[in-house]
Structure formats: C-alpha cells, structure tokens
Amino acid sequence: MKDVVYWSAESWENVTDQTLIKSWKKLWPTLEYAENQPENDVTSLRQLVQTIPGCEEAGERDINKWMEEDGETAEFLNDDDIAAAVTQESMKEEGSDAMR
DSSP states (O other), rough: OHHHHHHHHHHHTHHHHHHEEEHHHHHOOOOOOOOHHHHHHHHHHHHHHHSTTTOOTTTTHHHHHHHHHHHHOOOOOOOHHHHHHHHHHHHHHHHHHHHH
C-alpha cells in the first residue's frame, strides 16, 4: 500500500501545468482562463477606480503604474520581524504613557 502512495505522489509531480490546462479545456470547453485575459482585469479595475471621486480620469496606464509600484514596496515579514515590530510599538506606547 505504501508503494502505491509513493507511485501516486511521483506521478502527480510529473503532471505539468499544460497537461492540466488541456484536460480542463476538454472537460469544460466554455471555461475561460484568466491568463488569456490579463487586460480585462485592468479594464475592470479601471472601471471600478473611475467610480471613486477624484479618479474619474484614471486610465489603464495609471492602473498598471499603481500595481507596479505596489509590487516594489511590498514587504514580507517573518514571525520574528512581526514580534519585534509589536514589541517596539509597545515600548513606544509605554514610554509615552510614562511621560504623561
């Protein structure tokens, strides 16, 4: 039984993304894939942004620029970084409370 589990795991590792995509196309031919419509996401987002007061003139170029800027500034914290940030914030609050 253990061998069967290993064979199944090994087989699954050998399945490519393309194999899965082609299989789904055969099973559900009307399904549209997000990777084939990237500009539609930007268009939808542009329409949504244009409903915000002051952003009526936002274009797809603006949306793309905003998304690129967010990607460059994203910071991923591990548990130690989060704990250090919380500890520092607590120390600042305690220090300001002591001064009152």
